[in-house]
Amino acid sequence: MNIINIINKKRLKETLTDEEIKYVIDGYLDGEIKDYQMSSLLMAILLNDMTNDEIYSLTKYMASSGEKLDLSPLGSNVVDKHSTGGVGDKTTLIIAPIVASCGVKVAKMSGRGLGHTGGTIDKLESIPGFIVNLSEEEFLNQVNDIGVAITSQTENIAIADKKIYALRDVTGTVESIPLIASSIMSKKIALGTKKLVLDVKVGNGALIKNIKDARRLSKLMIDIGQHNNIDVICILTNMDIPLGSNIGNSLEVEEAIQILKNNKEGNLRKLCVELSSHMVSLGLNISYEEAKTMVLDNLANGLAYNKFLELIKKQHGNLNNLPKSKNKYEIKSMTEGYLTEINAYKLGLLSMSLGAGRENKEDTIDYSAGIIINKNINDYIEKGDVIMTLYTNKEVTEIDNSIFKISDKKNKDEQLIYEIIK
Numbered sequence: 001m002n003i004i005n006i007i008n009k010k011r012l013k014e015t016l017t018d019e020e021i022k023y024v025i026d027g028y029l030d031g032e033i034k035d036y037q038m039s040s041l042l043m044a045i046l047l048n049d050m051t052n053d054e055i056y057s058l059t060k061y062m063a064s065s066g067e068k069l070d071l072s073p074l075g076s077n078v079v080d081k082h083s084t085g086g087v088g089d090k091t092t093l094i095i096a097p098i099v100a101s102c103g104v105k106v107a108k109m110s111g112r113g114l115g116h117t118g119g120t121i122d123k124l125e126s127i128p129g130f131i132v133n134l135s136e137e138e139f140l141n142q143v144n145d146i147g148v149a150i151t152s153q154t155e156n157i158a159i160a161d162k163k164i165y166a167l168r169d170v171t172g173t174v175e176s177i178p179l180i181a182s183s184i185m186s187k188k189i190a191l192g193t194k195k196l197v198l199d200v201k202v203g204n205g206a207l208i209k210n211i212k213d214a215r216r217l218s219k220l221m222i223d224i225g226q227h228n229n230i231d232v233i234c235i236l237t238n239m240d241i242p243l244g245s246n247i248g249n250s251l252e253v254e255e256a257i258q259i260l261k262n263n264k265e266g267n268l269r270k271l272c273v274e275l276s277s278h279m280v281s282l283g284l285n286i287s288y289e290e291a292k293t294m295v296l297d298n299l300a301n302g303l304a305y306n307k308f309l310e311l312i313k314k315q316h317g318n319l320n321n322l323p324k325s326k327n328k329y330e331i332k333s334m335t336e337g338y339l340t341e342i343n344a345y346k347l348g349l350l351s352m353s354l355g356a357g358r359e360n361k362e363d364t365i366d367y368s369a370g371i372i373i374n375k376n377i378n379d380y381i382e383k384g385d386v387i388m389t390l391y392t393n394k395e396v397t398e399i400d401n402s403i404f405k406i407s408d409k410k411n412k413d414e415q416l417i418y419e420i421i422k
């Protein structure tokens with residue numbers, strides 16, 4: 001077998017065999033296949049797609065490229081959740097304690113942000129003292145003990161995915177449905193997940209820009225799940241506007257606390273209730289309606305917030321000293337009218353430029369930096385009203401004024417949840 005023939009086959013839209021895909025993954029891991037050859041193959045895959053069988057093979061070999069975790073000692077009520085990535089997406093911080101407070105175990109391995117999207121581990125790291133690198137033993141013991149643990153994914157899980165994802169990130173090959181599906185599902189297989197709720201984000205701030213692609217991605221991940229004994233539910237959700245009002249690491253922790261204290265309404269809370277209810281329903285084998293009642297009760301009676309405090313304490317975090325930035329800039333409207341657009345992608349880029357995200361893997365993050373959006377879609381804005389507030393330790397001299405759109409007429413309300421696919 002040879003990599004040039006394999007690249008040529010994909011270039012000519014032919015189907016790769018299981019053996020050829022194994023050869024690619026093994027060869028790339030042991031260095032025989034070079035980055036430039038792998039990049040070329042990834043671009044051919046992005047342009048010419050893959051069949052389901054090719055995708056199953058790719059997922060299988062990426063999943064077995066590292067260690068596999070065995071969650072079976074934790075019992076059958078363990079549920080995982082994964083988002084395909086967005087702006088202001090702090091749902092894991094909220095959902096993990098809600099679901100654990102309902103008696104469903106959450107053993108969550110999360111990632112860091114890259115580009116315009118944030119990552120749960122960076123958000124948790126903004127809490128002084130919080131430990132994000134639990135050993136496998138500490139991780140499992142903690143889930144057994146308090147029902148929830150969140151840690152960064154260990155180096156040895158799905159090693160091929162890690163290496164390929166880093167290459168995709170710098171070669172314009174992230175936005176490929178077969179590559180996204182196999183990347184996410186290979187990690188879930190290696191992590192020993194058996195029940196999974198996937199938040200498939202759709203819109204300008206997401207990897208997937210339209211419903212048709214989101215449906216295909218969801219169906220693929222459900223099929224891969226079926227092949228691997230994983231029960232998968234996909235929730236297709238809006239990422240044209242950011243989730244909640246705060247973007248940036250410690251600001252997102254503060255907003256998560258408001259939701260867990262039951263002090264805040266809006267799209268973030270609504271999505272967290274939806275995702276949590278599906279997780280609890282899967283974990284306890286009860287109806288969605290029964291699960292939703294438990295979720296709403298535990299938000300109202302404080303059990304979800306107490307579970308969050310227990311999680312923070314167990315992982316040595318201290319919520320009293322969340323980092324604060326030196327500079328604050330209020331961005332005011334120059335006109336009046338209805339706020340009809342808040343562009344998630346552009347806000348993600350702005351937040352990154354304030355210091356809240358990384359442009360390159362090695363960049364350090366300013367945990368205090370970010371944005372608070374002070375208005376909601378369809379609010380009437382007067383000239384001079386503060387639309388958003390920027391927090392940063394840098395100087396801000398100019399901002400993109402196409403982030404918000406103000407119009408004479410209201411838009412129809414943004415839909416938050418598009419579809420649920422099982």
Ligand code: URA
Pocket residue numbers: 084085165174179180181183184207
């Ligand atoms: N999340 C992943 O883990 N992989 C992708 O390819 C995209 C989003």
